Amino acid sequence: MVAKARTSYEAGDLRWVAEVLAHVLFAEPGHPEARTLQADTFERLGHGSESGPWRNFYLMGAAELRDGILGTPTPQAPDVLAALTAEQIFQSMAVRVDGPRAAGAGRLLLRWEFTDTGEVWTLLLSNGALTPMLGDAPRGERPAVVLRLARTTLNRVLGGATTFADEIMSGAVVLDGDAHTLITFGSLLESPDPDFAIVTPPGPSPRRPSLTSPPAGQTPTAESSAHQPTASAAPFGVTPRPSAGTGRAECATAA
Missing domain, CATH: 1.25.40.880 (Alkyl sulfatase, dimerisation domain)
Incomplete structure (x- = not known):
């Protein structure tokens, strides 16, 4: 051939x-x-x-x-996030959902209330697919968790400048309901690999030193680490912590 x-x-x-x-x-x-x-x-x-x-x-x-694979530089781009609509942000989350694992997670319903724009969005994760909906949940279904935050705060979380845990602790994000739902949702989002091959199949292949990685033998700096793909739930950055009986959902920064 x-x-x-x-x-x-x-x-x-x-x-x-x-x-x-x-x-x-x-x-x-x-x-x-x-x-x-x-x-x-x-x-x-x-x-x-x-x-x-x-x-x-x-x-x-x-x-x-x-x-070999060169890789792609992926600096955080707050201006790009700010230019996206809330719908585009949530749609980008939808394509990152790990469908098979999400299918086993059951039905999750999250309500997002943006205090600076006045928008309300509902995210429904069902049958392994994420559906963003403007406004309330259909048929008046009660969400498992409600997040009240500024859209600029969401941009900072998704851009890697902070985590939901930090913003919840600071009061910038008010979480009402089951914190485990947010944790589960974050764990079901895959982090895309910026160093994917474009003309060869997935799997082991020769690589140049990646633009997103430090040279061999060099310890990653804070600056270079900021450009590394993070664990799926890292931006959500929350782990459950037993409540002290206050009735409020509590979170701790993920290790």
Whole structure:
């Protein structure tokens, strides 16, 4: 198959070559001749692309095949979070839900009341899927937990500048109801890997030093650690703590 792909490459049928070799590499990611030929193909396609984004895609693919996965710089971007609507924020949470585990968690209902924008949102986690809804829960169903906070506080939590535990303790977030529901919800969100492969299948593959990781042997600094993917529930950062009989949900910062 690779020999036939080389014949097509020499004939200039580059898009066909890229398609054929993609199947070869997903079947045998370490095939040296296929990797080299696919990288050459992507470079020619990239240099011939008028579209800047397509040129970047092709050349990045060629670099990955030759040098391994580079990774993606992921600095916290508070301006990006601030530009998103609450609906977009919650939709981004929906695509991060670990469906199989969430299916076993039963039905979770969380109400979010934003004190600065006046918006009210209800999140329903059911059958492994998260559904954001503007306003009250359907049929007047009572949420398991209500969070009252400023939208700017949510941005800071999701941006990694703080955690829900810290903001609850400071009073910036008022939590009314079952804290375990918030903890469970946070634990069901997966953290995306910014260093994913783009032209090779998932799994072990050669890597360059990641832009999000310190060089080998170097201790991560506070600055570099801020750019590392965190555990799923880390932004929520809450663990249950026995209540002293006050009737209020209590939380402690996660270890």
